[in-house]
Amino acid sequence: MDPTQLLASFARSLAKADIERPLSMRLCEACVDTFRAQGGALTLSTASGERVAVSTPGVFEELEPLQKILGEGPVQRAMAEDRLVVMHIDGADEYSVFSQLAESAGGAVTLYAVPMRAGGGVVGAFSLYVTADPEGRSAQDLQFIADAVAASLYEDGGGPDWTEDDQLNQAIGMVAAQLWVSPDDALVVIRAHAFSRSTSLLSVVADVHDRRLVFSHEE
Numbered sequence: 001m002d003p004t005q006l007l008a009s010f011a012r013s014l015a016k017a018d019i020e021r022p023l024s025m026r027l028c029e030a031c032v033d034t035f036r037a038q039g040g041a042l043t044l045s046t047a048s049g050e051r052v053a054v055s056t057p058g059v060f061e062e063l064e065p066l067q068k069i070l071g072e073g074p075v076q077r078a079m080a081e082d083r084l085v086v087m088h089i090d091g092a093d094e095y096s097v098f099s100q101l102a103e104s105a106g107g108a109v110t111l112y113a114v115p116m117r118a119g120g121g122v123v124g125a126f127s128l129y130v131t132a133d134p135e136g137r138s139a140q141d142l143q144f145i146a147d148a149v150a151a152s153l154y155e156d157g158g159g160p161d162w163t164e165d166d167q168l169n170q171a172i173g174m175v176a177a178q179l180w181v182s183p184d185d186a187l188v189v190i191r192a193h194a195f196s197r198s199t200s201l202l203s204v205v206a207d208v209h210d211r212r213l214v215f216s217h218e219e
Contacts, residue, residue, distance in 0.1 A: 001141055003196050008179060008215045010034045010145060011189045015181040024054050027149050027188075028126070032056050034145065035137050037128040038109075042116075043068075043075055044124040044153065060109075060129040066098060073098045074113035078125045084139050085113040114142045116150035123154050148192035168201070171208040178215040189215070 001009075013033035017026035024042055032040040039060035043053045053064040067073030074085040089099055089109040109129050116124040126146050130137070168190075175186035193213070194204040207213035 001138075003144060004193070004213070004215065006034075006141055006144060007148065007189055007193055007196070010148070010192075011179045011181050011185055011215070014185045014188065015179070019182060019184070022054070023188075024153060027152060028054050029056055031126050031145060031149065032128065035128055035130075035142070036132070037112075037130045038132070039129040040127055041075075042124060042126050042149070043079070044116075045079070045122075063098075063111075063129070064127065070098050074111050075125045075127050078113035078115045078127075079122050082115050082117070082122050084115070084142060087111045087113070112137065112142060114146040116146045116153075118147070118150040118154040123150050144196060148195060151192055151195035152188045167209055168205050171205040174208055175215055 010030055013030040014026060016033060017029045019026075021029075024044065028040055028042045031037075031042070039056050039058045041053050041055035041060075041064040043064060053068070055061045055064050063073075064075065067075050074087045078085045087099075087110070089111055109131055112128040112130065114126050114128075115122045116126060126149060128137070128142075171190060172183050172186045175181075175189055176183050179186065179189065181189075190204055190208065191201060194201045197204065204213065
């Protein structure tokens with residue numbers, strides 16, 4: 001899918017989530033909704049080396065912490081090897097203990113584990129649990145959203161505070177109106193688009209401001 005269209009779809013999914021919930025949880029729910037999965041989780045690495053997971057509620061909620069406890073599973077491999085890992089939980093023997101426990105929780109499931117990259121390294125992973133056909137989940141689209149989420153969670157704290165810039169505020173308002181989302185969600189989309197293009201935030205802001213970049217709320 002075209003990156004702009006994919007970000008627009010992601011923004012619509014993000015807008016469905018409760019604005020009062022933590023951003024990591026809302027991003028997790030948006031990933032699940034964007035790719036029409038039945039569950040999912042974000043696993044984030046902290047500065048101390050710990051891993052914190054947030055999961056959508058349901059039968060797959062306990063599977064992310066289970067991988068950490070067992071020290072095995074697709075998420076562990078995706079983060080260690082910096083690559084997409086796809087696992088069919090239907091008696092697979094690659095991760096014997098995890099596979100047995102996961103199968104008892106959800107039956108025949110396909111698990112996608114995607115590394116999240118920021119600052120030149122892997123900072124976490126997002127995982128999707130899918131019971132239907134994996135239509136519309138290309139490796140490129142999954143990685144694009146994973147890295148966009150990482151950019152939103154691990155933005156560089158240095159440099160000027162562009163949130164005070166009038167042009168950025170105007171661009172946020174334009175994207176919010178185009179996608180029918182909140183200003184906070186519009187800023188996430190702008191940052192993610194800057195990351196996806198390997199360009200500066202202000203470059204994307206200028207494109208939005210001059211209407212060279214226009215998002216649409218239409219499916």
